[in-house]
Amino acid sequence: MASRERIGLIGAGPSGMALLRAFSLAEKAGAQVPEVVAFERQDDWGGQWNLDWRTGADKYGEPVHSSMYRDLWINGPKECMEYPDYPFDRHFGRAVPSYLPREVMSEYIRARMQDVDVRGQIRFSTAVRWVQKHDDGRFRLTAQHLVSGESVVEEFDRIVVASGHFHTPQVPSWPGIESFRGQVQHAGDYRSAEGYVGKRVLVIGSSYSGQDLALQLHRAGAKHVTTAYRKQPQDIAWPQGMDEQPEVQRFDGNTVTFAGGAQAEYDMVLLCTGYLHHYPFLPQELALGGPNLLCPIGLWKGVVWHDDPDVLYVGASQQLFTLTLLEAQAYFARDVLLGRVEVPEAEERKADMDAWFERMTQIDGPPAALAYQGAYIQDLSAHTDCPEVDVEAVAETFLQMRDARIEDVRTFRDRQHRSTVTGTMAVPHHTPWMQEFDDSAENFQR
Amino acid sequence: MASRERIGLIGAGPSGMALLRAFSLAEKAGAQVPEVVAFERQDDWGGQWNLDWRTGADKYGEPVHSSMYRDLWINGPKECMEYPDYPFDRHFGRAVPSYLPREVMSEYIRARMQDVDVRGQIRFSTAVRWVQKHDDGRFRLTAQHLVSGESVVEEFDRIVVASGHFHTPQVPSWPGIESFRGQVQHAGDYRSAEGYVGKRVLVIGSSYSGQDLALQLHRAGAKHVTTAYRKQPQDIAWPQGMDEQPEVQRFDGNTVTFAGGAQAEYDMVLLCTGYLHHYPFLPQELALGGPNLLCPIGLWKGVVWHDDPDVLYVGASQQLFTLTLLEAQAYFARDVLLGRVEVPEAEERKADMDAWFERMTQIDGPPAALAYQGAYIQDLSAHTDCPEVDVEAVAETFLQMRDARIEDVRTFRDRQHRSTVTGTMAVPHHTPWMQEFDDSAENFQR
Numbered sequence: 001m002a003s004r005e006r007i008g009l010i011g012a013g014p015s016g017m018a019l020l021r022a023f024s025l026a027e028k029a030g031a032q033v034p035e036v037v038a039f040e041r042q043d044d045w046g047g048q049w050n051l052d053w054r055t056g057a058d059k060y061g062e063p064v065h066s067s068m069y070r071d072l073w074i075n076g077p078k079e080c081m082e083y084p085d086y087p088f089d090r091h092f093g094r095a096v097p098s099y100l101p102r103e104v105m106s107e108y109i110r111a112r113m114q115d116v117d118v119r120g121q122i123r124f125s126t127a128v129r130w131v132q133k134h135d136d137g138r139f140r141l142t143a144q145h146l147v148s149g150e151s152v153v154e155e156f157d158r159i160v161v162a163s164g165h166f167h168t169p170q171v172p173s174w175p176g177i178e179s180f181r182g183q184v185q186h187a188g189d190y191r192s193a194e195g196y197v198g199k200r201v202l203v204i205g206s207s208y209s210g211q212d213l214a215l216q217l218h219r220a221g222a223k224h225v226t227t228a229y230r231k232q233p234q235d236i237a238w239p240q241g242m243d244e245q246p247e248v249q250r251f252d253g254n255t256v257t258f259a260g261g262a263q264a265e266y267d268m269v270l271l272c273t274g275y276l277h278h279y280p281f282l283p284q285e286l287a288l289g290g291p292n293l294l295c296p297i298g299l300w301k302g303v304v305w306h307d308d309p310d311v312l313y314v315g316a317s318q319q320l321f322t323l324t325l326l327e328a329q330a331y332f333a334r335d336v337l338l339g340r341v342e343v344p345e346a347e348e349r350k351a352d353m354d355a356w357f358e359r360m361t362q363i364d365g366p367p368a369a370l371a372y373q374g375a376y377i378q379d380l381s382a383h384t385d386c387p388e389v390d391v392e393a394v395a396e397t398f399l400q401m402r403d404a405r406i407e408d409v410r411t412f413r414d415r416q417h418r419s420t421v422t423g424t425m426a427v428p429h430h431t432p433w434m435q436e437f438d439d440s441a442e443n444f445q446r
Numbered sequence: 447m448a449s450r451e452r453i454g455l456i457g458a459g460p461s462g463m464a465l466l467r468a469f470s471l472a473e474k475a476g477a478q479v480p481e482v483v484a485f486e487r488q489d490d491w492g493g494q495w496n497l498d499w500r501t502g503a504d505k506y507g508e509p510v511h512s513s514m515y516r517d518l519w520i521n522g523p524k525e526c527m528e529y530p531d532y533p534f535d536r537h538f539g540r541a542v543p544s545y546l547p548r549e550v551m552s553e554y555i556r557a558r559m560q561d562v563d564v565r566g567q568i569r570f571s572t573a574v575r576w577v578q579k580h581d582d583g584r585f586r587l588t589a590q591h592l593v594s595g596e597s598v599v600e601e602f603d604r605i606v607v608a609s610g611h612f613h614t615p616q617v618p619s620w621p622g623i624e625s626f627r628g629q630v631q632h633a634g635d636y637r638s639a640e641g642y643v644g645k646r647v648l649v650i651g652s653s654y655s656g657q658d659l660a661l662q663l664h665r666a667g668a669k670h671v672t673t674a675y676r677k678q679p680q681d682i683a684w685p686q687g688m689d690e691q692p693e694v695q696r697f698d699g700n701t702v703t704f705a706g707g708a709q710a711e712y713d714m715v716l717l718c719t720g721y722l723h724h725y726p727f728l729p730q731e732l733a734l735g736g737p738n739l740l741c742p743i744g745l746w747k748g749v750v751w752h753d754d755p756d757v758l759y760v761g762a763s764q765q766l767f768t769l770t771l772l773e774a775q776a777y778f779a780r781d782v783l784l785g786r787v788e789v790p791e792a793e794e795r796k797a798d799m800d801a802w803f804e805r806m807t808q809i810d811g812p813p814a815a816l817a818y819q820g821a822y823i824q825d826l827s828a829h830t831d832c833p834e835v836d837v838e839a840v841a842e843t844f845l846q847m848r849d850a851r852i853e854d855v856r857t858f859r860d861r862q863h864r865s866t867v868t869g870t871m872a873v874p875h876h877t878p879w880m881q882e883f884d885d886s887a888e889n890f891q892r
Contacts, residue, residue, distance in 0.1 A: 053624045054617050056502055056509075056635045061614040061724035063502075063509055070627065129726065130576040130588055132599075142576055149730035153578075168507040171500050178499045181516065182640035189502045194628035194713050195641030267640050278507035280575065284595035 005034035007337060008131070008141045008156035010281070012040035012122045013047015014109055014323060015162035015315030018330035022386075024116035031338060037154070038122040039143050041065060045113075045122060048166050049106035055189040060146040062127055067166045067188040067275070071216060071439045072102045075208045077417040079397050079426070081105075081323045084387040086112040087421045097429040099413040101439040109323070128281045131159060133308070160333055161279065161288075162314040168278035171271060176251035186271040187213055193220030199267040202256055203227045204248060206234050210272030215409060217270070218242050219434050226266070228258060235406045277316065286311050292318045294373055295360040300349040301380060302356075303332050309343045312336060320373045320398070324389045328377045331386035341383045366402055370395035393420035410434050451480035453783060454577070454587045454602035456727070458486035458568045459493015460555055460769060461608035461761030464776035468832075470562035477784060483600070484568040485589050487511060491559075491568065494612050495552035501635040506592040508573055513612045513634040513721070517662060517885045518548045521654045523863040525843050525872070527551075527769045530833040532558040533867045543875040545859040547885040555769070574727045577605060579754070606779055607725065607734075608760040614724035617717060622697035632717045633659055639666035645713040648702055649673045650694055652680050656718030661855060663716070664688050665880050672712070674704060681852045723762070732757050738764045740819055741806040746795040747826060748802075749778050755789045758782060766819045766844070770835045774823045777832035787829045812848055816841035839866035856880050 009016055016038055027033045042050055042058075042065055051068045058064045074081065077098035082088055088096065091108050100108070129142045129151065139159050144151040169186040177184065183195065187209060196217045203214040206229035214227045218241055225242045227234075233244055246259040257263050277296075279287040286308060290297045296316050298306050305311040312333045315326050335341040343349070356376070363369050374391030381388060397417050404412035413433040416426035429436070430446065455462055462484055473479045488496055488504075488511055497514045504510045520527065523544035528534055534542065537554050546554070569589065575597070576588045585605050590597040615632040623630065629641065633655060642663045649660040652675035660673045664687055671688045673680075679690055692705040703709050723742075725733040732754060736743045742762045744752050751757040760775045781787040789795070802822070809815050820837030827834060843863050850858035859879040862872035875882070876892065 051624075053626075053630055054632075055630075056632055057615040057617055057722075057724075059617060059619065061616070061722040062726070127726070132588075142578075144726070144730075149733065149735065151729040169503040170507070171503055171505060173505065178497075180499075181638060183638045184499060184501075186500075186502055189635065192627060192629045194645070198644065199640070276503075276507040278503075280508070280573070280590070283597040284590075287595065289595065 005158070005337075006154075006156045007034045007036045007158050007160060008139060008154065009036055009038040009160045009162060010128050010131075011047065011162040011164055011315075012038045012042075012045040012124075013162065013164050013315070014049070015047070015164070015326045015330060016040070016122075016160075017045055017047075017109070017113055017118075018327050019160060019162060019314055019333055020118040020121060021113060021116045022330050022334040024118050026334065026338065028116075034157075034337060036121055037156075039126045039128045039141075040122050040124050041127045041146070043125050045119070045124075046106055046110060047164050049102065049109060051102060051106075053191060055191060060125070060127075062146065063167070065164065065167050067169075068102050069191045071193075071437065072212075073099050073413060073433065073439065074102075074105055075212050076322075077397055077401055077415075077426070078105070078108075079417040079419050080321065080394050080401070082419060082421050083112055083323060083327065084389055084421050087419060087424075089419070089422045089424050095424050095427045096444075098415060098417045098426040099429065099433070101441070101444055103439065103441045104444050107441065128163075130281050131286065132283060133286070133310070137310075139310070158310045158312070158337060159286075160312045160314060160337075161282070161316070163279065165292075165315055165319065166275045168276045169271070170274045170276045172273055174248050174251055176253075179253050180251045180266075180269065181254055182267045182269065184269045184271065186273070188275070190270065193217050193222070196268055196270075197221040198223050200224045200265060201226070201268045201270060202248075202264075202266040203270045203272055205230070205272030205274065206244070207272065207274070211236065211405075211409060213270060213272055214242065219410075226264065236409050237406070239410060288313060288316055293360065294318045294320070294363070294369065294376070295353075295356045297357070298353075300343070300353055301332060302376065303329050303380075304336060304343055304349070306346070306349055306353065309336075309349075317373075317376075320370055321377060321389070321391070321394065324394070325373065325377060328380040328384075328386050328389075331384040332380040335384045367395070367399060370398055390420045451604070451783075452600075452602045453480050453482045453604050453606060454585060454600065455482055455484040455606045455608060456574050456577075457493065457608035457610055457761075458484045458488075458491040458570075459608065459610050459761070460495070461493070461610070461772045461776060462486070462568075462606075463491055463493075463555070463559055463564075464773050465606060465608060465760055465779055466564040466567060467559060467562045468776050468780040470564050472780065472784065474562075480603075480783060482567055483602075485572045485574045485587075486568050486570050487573045487592070489571050491565070491570075492552055492556060493610050495548065495555060497548060497552075499637060501637060506571070506573075508592065509613070511610065511613050513615075514548050515637045517639075517883065518658075519545050519859060519879065519885065520548075520551055521658050522768075523843055523847055523861075523872070524551070524554075525863040525865050526767070526840050526847070528865060528867050529558055529769060529773065530835055530867050533865060533870075535865070535868045535870050541870050541873045542890075544861060544863045544872040545875065545879070547887070547890055549885065549887045550890050553887060574609075576727050577732065578729060579732070579756070583756075585756070604756045604758070604783060605732075606758045606760060606783075607728070607762070609725065611738075611761055611765065612721045614722045615717070616720045616722045618719055620694050620697055622699075625699050626697045626712075626715065627700055628713045628715065630715045630717065632719070634721070636716060639663050639668070642714055642716075643667040644669050646670045646711060647672070647714045647716060648694075648710075648712040649716045649718055651676070651718030651720065652690070653718065653720070657682065657851075657855060659716060659718055660688065665856075672710065682855050683852070685856060734759060734762055739806065740764045740766070740809070740815065740822070741799075741802045743803070744799075746789070746799055747778060748822065749775050749826075750782060750789055750795070752792070752795055752799065755782075755795075763819075763822075766816055767823060767835070767837070767840065770840070771819065771823060774826040774830075774832050774835075777830040778826040781830045813841070813845060816844055836866045 169188040615634040
């Protein structure tokens with residue numbers, strides 16, 4: 001009898017959790033499943049959703065994983081992040097508002113794991129230091145327990161990388177930035193608006209989270225907040241005390257020059273410039289690189305590493321659908337690992353990747369981007385028994401949110417949306433978001 | 447003929463630079479030296495002295511190495527950090543003030559390397575990922591080039607760890623800290639006082655650098671600055687707008703309770719809680735741990751790893767003498783590697799380590815600490831041709847600085863001290879430190 005296959009899973013955030021759960025459900029249904037061992041740097045699962053008040057180094061001296069901050073509320077309605085097999089109605093037992101504070105969202109992701117018993121497969125407080133494929137075709141994974149300091153080298157047949165998407169800041173540079181005298185902080189190190197109160201703040205980057213942080217600083221009492229976009233202006237009606245500028249061209253001390261020549265002075269800079277694909281534990285030939293894309297380069301079906309199909313990724317794609325995207329990828333990865341989904345030969349994989357990439361280049365705006373990722377999720381799910389998501393209805397909800405955001409970025413979180421799973425309509429939160437400075441679960445449930 | 451021995455050196459900051467230079471001088475004098483290959487994560491040498499405006503992640507997504515900040519001036523007189531074989535007189539060509547801004551100090555450390563040609567031995571922008579000793583007694587060192595992403599595994603006979611001392615923040619916790627609504631920042635992430643202007647700031651940690659940062663915030667316009675000490679109050683006459691409190695007991699929101707029961711409210715917290723021995727590329731059996739001590743635990747002569755004498759450390763001790771301490775350790779390491787210094791058997795090493803440790807426990811204040819490290823440097827240097835330091839005279843200079851600091855922490859940097867190498871007396875800087883907000887080399891030289 002061949003020995004049981006061993007899978008090394010790196011990360012136990014929402015992606016790793018989804019994979020462990022998917023395996024457990026398959027096993028309950030009678031499948032023979034491989035031994036999956038998960039390595040998680042944090043003391044608990046939940047990944048990004050575990051707020052750490054620390055920045056820079058965690059209590060072990062490792063890079064802090066979470067980029068979340070106080071007063072973070074989800075930036076799309078919860079109806080766009082609903083697990084079809086664990087509806088919010090079941091979780092809360094009643095209708096709740098569409099926008100959840102971090103802590104409540106985090107509880108939802110954890111509570112949903114109650115139907116499986118997989119925590120024992122996770123080595124917590126354990127950092128993966130290096131993974132190398134040897135000539136025998138097996139992987140040696142070196143991991144270190146952060147409490148005891150002990151390191152182990154373990155062998156695995158295949159590796160799943162689910163180490164997250166929002167942990168390693170991408171920090172570009174601008175001419176003269178070193179002459180800026182104020183504080184320059186990446187959003188990943190942002191926890192509190194306090195240092196920004198009364199200041200003239202430049203927020204570089206205008207994605208949803210950049211807009212969110214700009215607004216956080218505004219409502220907390222920043223003197224003025226400018227958001228600088230890179231590609232095109234946002235269709236946002238900025239309130240008094242905020243404005244928008246094109247790309248930063250240079251810094252001369254505290255004076256910033258924007259493309260087009262406009263200049264302004266700032267006291268503080270907040271970089272909302274995104275995150276890197278960063279896998280310091282992987283050799284180049286196994287490591288995903290490139291920008292954050294809906295169709296990451298080198299992954300067949302966004303999951304299987306083309307150059308070595310014994311390596312899989314979950315959660316590497318740019319996220320619009322978030323939790324349900326991870327879910328579709330986790331089920332697909334599981335079924336590849338179970339042999340239920342056949343990985344075609346290189347040429348066929350390449351053709352499929354190229355087709356999806358080409359299709360991505362045709363995207364001309366948010367509706368097309370949502371349609372693209374919806375189609376991608378459907379493509380994955382067609383191969384698995386992943387609980388079905390009504391991707392069109394979710395995309396529709398996203399676009400409603402987007403319209404509300406354009407109408408008034410201050411009030412879009414006060415809207416209600418309808419569940420595409422249960423049909424339940426959300427209820428209003430007791431306090432308008434602009435006046436809500438308590439992000440506790442207790443206050444939310446009140 | 448046996449093949450030439452290969453030494454893997456991790457880090458090309460002041461410690462690694464000193465070791466490379468010491469080897470080069472020995473070779474010029476006719477010695478047969480091993481092949482030394484240095485791995486440096488940054489793009490340039492200089493280690494900690496290379497200010498990075500970034501915090502958190504560097505441009506490659508790696509942890510930022512430097513903890514230096516704008517307006518950092520050395521916190522002891524330059525006369526305590528003078529290389530005997532490269533006096534400041536030679537570097538500047540004239541007498542200059544005792545206190546140098548970071549940039550000027552950095553230039554001094556680099557300029558001193560002009561008499562050797564060792565940069566070619568350094569692999570820049572290269573992170574060491576893992577080091578493992580194999581059964582054949584040789585080390586496999588896995589390193590990754592951060593620009594190309596390429597990784598290599600190289601074999602070495604011995605390893606020298608010189609990866610620095612002030613790069614990985616030690617971030618302890620306090621009850622209730624997660625309820626604090628302001629910003630909590632470790633000194634390692636501090637670059638600018640801007641966010642602290644007008645705020646009530648609690649600085650936790652009262653070592654020299656804690657005091658320095660407290661004073662930086664005060665002179666930059668913080669509303670109030672408290673420094674909290676852990677062991678005993680500092681003999682410092684704090685100016686109006688500053689005070690001192692004992693250990694923090696807990697946070698309740700923004701209210702802080704100190705040992706003894708005093709309470710106060712703060713807007714911001716700056717953690718000057720020191721740095722960790724953090725070697726994420728070393729297995730536990732080779733990794734120095736424990737607190738930051740004059741006599742680090744497990745290192746014979748503060749240099750040779752007792753459990754495996756094929757591993758050496760330079761720059762791991764708590765630093766009072768700084769550059770000249772690193773120099774003494776580098777020469778000692780070199781001479782161990784050259785076989786000029788014999789490493790005794792385990793029992794003898796142990797006895798020597800125990801004796802130095804015991805002696806450390808007798809230290810009852812700064813004069814004794816300086817005498818201890820002076821004696822340690824002399825002990826090392828007795829075995830090598832390391833240029834001699836007049837440790838008593840340097841200790842005397844340190845104590846003059848300390849007295850000046852106690853007298854007025856705002857003006858001690860305006861004092862002048864005498865070189866123990868050349869006898870040259872420093873000259874006053876053109877601007878009192880409290881009013882000096884230009885830390886450029888240009889302004890200093892003016």
